[in-house]
Amino acid sequence: MAMIMIVDDDIFLHKVLERILILGGHSVVDHAYNGAEALEKYVTLNPKPNIVLMDHRMPIMNGVTATRELIELDSKAVIVFISADNSVEAEAIDAGALGFLTKPIRSKDLFDAIHNYVR
Amino acid sequence: MEQMQLILSLIEGTNDLIQCVKHDSSFEFVNRAWLETLGYSDVEFRRLHLKDVLFPGQVKIHEELISEVLKGETRTNIETIFVAKDGTAIYVEGNLFPLRIENKIVAATGFFRDITSRKKTEEKLIEATSRNEFFVDLLVHDLMNINQEILSMAEILLMSPEFPKQLEGLVREGLVELEKASRIASNIRKMTKIGAERPRIEQLDLWSVVSSAATTAMEAFPDKKMHLRTDLSTKKYSVLADEYLKDVFFSLFHNSMKFDKNNDVEIEIDAEPIKHTPFLRIQVMDRGPGIADEEKESVFDSFTHRRESIIGLGLGLTLIKTILDSYGAFIRVEDRVDGDSSKGTKFVLLLRYMNHDEKQQGGKK
Numbered sequence: 001m002a003m004i005m006i007v008d009d010d011i012f013l014h015k016v017l018e019r020i021l022i023l024g025g026h027s028v029v030d031h032a033y034n035g036a037e038a039l040e041k042y043v044t045l046n047p048k049p050n051i052v053l054m055d056h057r058m059p060i061m062n063g064v065t066a067t068r069e070l071i072e073l074d075s076k077a078v079i080v081f082i083s084a085d086n087s088v089e090a091e092a093i094d095a096g097a098l099g100f101l102t103k104p105i106r107s108k109d110l111f112d113a114i115h116n117y118v119r
Numbered sequence: 120m121e122q123m124q125l126i127l128s129l130i131e132g133t134n135d136l137i138q139c140v141k142h143d144s145s146f147e148f149v150n151r152a153w154l155e156t157l158g159y160s161d162v163e164f165r166r167l168h169l170k171d172v173l174f175p176g177q178v179k180i181h182e183e184l185i186s187e188v189l190k191g192e193t194r195t196n197i198e199t200i201f202v203a204k205d206g207t208a209i210y211v212e213g214n215l216f217p218l219r220i221e222n223k224i225v226a227a228t229g230f231f232r233d234i235t236s237r238k239k240t241e242e243k244l245i246e247a248t249s250r251n252e253f254f255v256d257l258l259v260h261d262l263m264n265i266n267q268e269i270l271s272m273a274e275i276l277l278m279s280p281e282f283p284k285q286l287e288g289l290v291r292e293g294l295v296e297l298e299k300a301s302r303i304a305s306n307i308r309k310m311t312k313i314g315a316e317r318p319r320i321e322q323l324d325l326w327s328v329v330s331s332a333a334t335t336a337m338e339a340f341p342d343k344k345m346h347l348r349t350d351l352s353t354k355k356y357s358v359l360a361d362e363y364l365k366d367v368f369f370s371l372f373h374n375s376m377k378f379d380k381n382n383d384v385e386i387e388i389d390a391e392p393i394k395h396t397p398f399l400r401i402q403v404m405d406r407g408p409g410i411a412d413e414e415k416e417s418v419f420d421s422f423t424h425r426r427e428s429i430i431g432l433g434l435g436l437t438l439i440k441t442i443l444d445s446y447g448a449f450i451r452v453e454d455r456v457d458g459d460s461s462k463g464t465k466f467v468l469l470l471r472y473m474n475h476d477e478k479q480q481g482g483k484k
Contacts (some may be wrong), residue, residue, distance in 0.1 A: 010264055016271035023278045057260065084263030086305075087312070106294075106299050107274045110199040 002118045003029045004043045007063065008055040008082070009037040017053070017082075017110075025113045034058040035066025042070060048077070050118045054097065056083040063114070071096035078117050082110075136201075137209060139218055139226040142183050147218075147226045152247040156233055158204035172206055174200035188215045190226035198234075206224035230333050243380065252315045259308040266301045270294060273475045298339070306438045309363060318361040323471055325356040325401070329388060332368035340376045340384075349388045353464040356390055356399055359471040363442040366405070370435035371466055375405035392472065404455045406463040447471065 004026055007013050011033070018028045029049050032038035035058055042048070052070070056063035077097050080093045080099040089100040098117045101109060130137055131151045139147040149164050157172055169185065170178045177199045184194050193216040202211040213231035217224045273290050276282050282290075329351060337345050358364070375386050377477045387404040410418055419440040443450050455463035 010268075012268055013264065016268055016275065019275050020271050020278075024277065082267075084260045084267070085296075103263045104270045104298065106270070112276075 001025045001046060002050040002114050003027050003051040004114070005030045005032065005038070005042065005045070005052045007032045007035065007058070007066065008109065009033050009058040010055070020107050020110065024107065024114075026114065033052065035061030035063060035069075038066050039069055039073070042077070043073065050078060051114055052077060052079045054079050054081050054083075054092075056081060056085050056088050056092065064088055064095045067092060067095040067097050080113050081119055125164065135213070136229075136231040138229045138231075140169055140229070141187055141226050144182070144185070145325060156203065156209055158207075165203075172201050176200075176203050184215055185227045188217050189224055191217055193217070193223060199231075201231075208235070209233060210235045212245050219440070233384055238273045248315050252311050255308055255311040259304045262304050266297055270297055273297075306366075306435065309366065310438055310441050313363065313441050313445050318363075320359050320361055320446055322357040322358050323364060324354055325358050325390065325399075325470075325472075326351040326361075328360075328364050329368050330360075332365045332431060333372055333386075335365075335369050336372035339373060343376055343382050343384055345372065346385045347375060347381060347388065348385070351390055357473040358399060359473065360446055360448070361442075363445075364470075367439045367442050367468070370439050371403050374435060375403075375407055375464075379405060379407040381406075393469070398469040401468040401470060403468070404463060405467045406455065409454060409460040409462060409464050410452055411460050418452055419450070443468070443470075 004021055006017055006028055008014060009019075014031050014033075018031075021028055030041050030045060032041050037102060038052070038054070038062070039061075042052070054063045056068060058066075063081060063083065067081075070077050070079065078094075079097045080101065081089070081097050082101045082103060083092075084103040086100070086102040089102075092100050099113050101113055131148070134152050136148040136153040136156055137148075138153055140151075141147050146164055149159075154161060154164060158237060159167065169182060169427040173181050184197060194215070195214045196212065196288050197215065198210070198212045201211055208283055210233070211231035212234050213229055215227055215229045220226045235471050273294055277287060277290055326349075329349070333347050335344060337343075372386060376384050379385075383405050388402065390399055390401045392398075393400050419436050439450060448468065450466060450468050453467060454460045455465045455467045
């Protein structure tokens with residue numbers, strides 16, 4: 001079962017995703033509401049989350065930039081995008097994300113992605 | 120003498136701006152249209168220099184052009200911006216050529232057409248297109264987030280042991296409808312993007328695109344099974360298309376899965392190069408209810424269709440047409456069995472492709 005960090009500017013989405021993840025047997029170890037906050041929190045987390053679920057369009061710092069910087073901080077970080085903006089998929093993968101899920105996604109797709117990407 | 124009068128009347132009668140610029144950048148001659156458009160009198164223009172009537176950012180480049188023309192060059196289809204006496208920017212396009220008297224270049228003559236109105240319209244169009252794209256993008260993005268929340272809440276209900284079993288079916292149907300709404304919104308965003316951007320054409324392996332689209336279409340119908348028969352295989356054909364080609368095949372497969380009442384849906388797809396042309400003919404055939412002859416002509420044009428077709432068949436097919444049009448490909452619909460529209464549909468696509476020899480030459484076409 002994976003330890004997960006959710007990065008999304010939508011507060012309500014945090015609630016529903018966390019609930020789904022818990023029902024799937026996972027745990028949410030931290031929440032961030034923009035890319036910059038995600039970087040700050042990721043650094044302090046110990047142990048590190050097994051997977052970071054990353055949105056793209058967020059204030060202060062977007063998901064692609066946050067991913068690039070996060071991978072610089074920790075090359076082993078596992079980042080999977082959950083975004084409504086599939087036009088940035090190639091950029092996200094280029095920045096170091098392992099996967100890209102386009103909203104809206106079913107819980108099964110989310111659990112499959114977690115299973116596939118968590119080492 | 121009569122010919123001279125004729126030439127003068129043409130010069131003065133035209134709405135094009137005509138000017139002759141001397142070596143010292145002053146004006147030897149300007150015509151009536153030039154004076155009227157820029158707002159100067161017949162006396163005032165004699166005191167002007169070229170830089171006085173050019174938009175600041177255009178002075179250097181236009182003076183260089185005039186300099187080249189005064190050395191004997193001709194410059195055609197140039198665009199520049201004049202500034203009228205009252206400060207109004209006047210967009211013009213035209214030609215510059217040397218005026219020779221007794222084999223000596225005495226001035227640079229320019230014929231310009233006032234394209235301000237066209238330029239303003241183009242600017243407004245670009246602005247409107249950008250605004251349209253921005254709003255659609257914003258709307259679809261936010262809608263997808265909301266749909267994600269609703270979908271996740273419904274799934275939480277379904278996972279809950281207290282949720283009444285007899286209501287599960289209803290919620291699952293709701294989820295399917297929600298995904299359908301998301302797909303429609305996504306298609307609208309794609310159509311807006313395709314209309315606003317130039318396609319990023321690349322070589323794509325046809326089978327990879329087709330198989331990926333088939334997988335996604337199958338996932339949308341967990342209760343049905345797609346039987347895809349094809350002569351395609353990996354690396355057999357490389358087509359010139361963009362990332363949206365998958366949407367083309369997905370929409371075709373999705374329609375076949377949706378409208379075929381059988382749980383086992385048979386789809387055939389074959390491809391064959393058309394001799395002496397750069398096109399590959401791809402046929403996608405199903406055994407669904409088919410498309411009536413009177414519908415075939417307008418089936419790709421959902422905006423003229425009845426409302427229900429936008430939700431169902433129409434928008435997907437319009438998206439297909441929009442995508443294919445954007446990179447010069449074609450599609451038409453026929454009966455799978457000639458003359459019997461009830462035996463299923465055959466979509467015939469013509470896509471540009473790279474044949475084996477061209478691929479070996481590094482893809483030069």
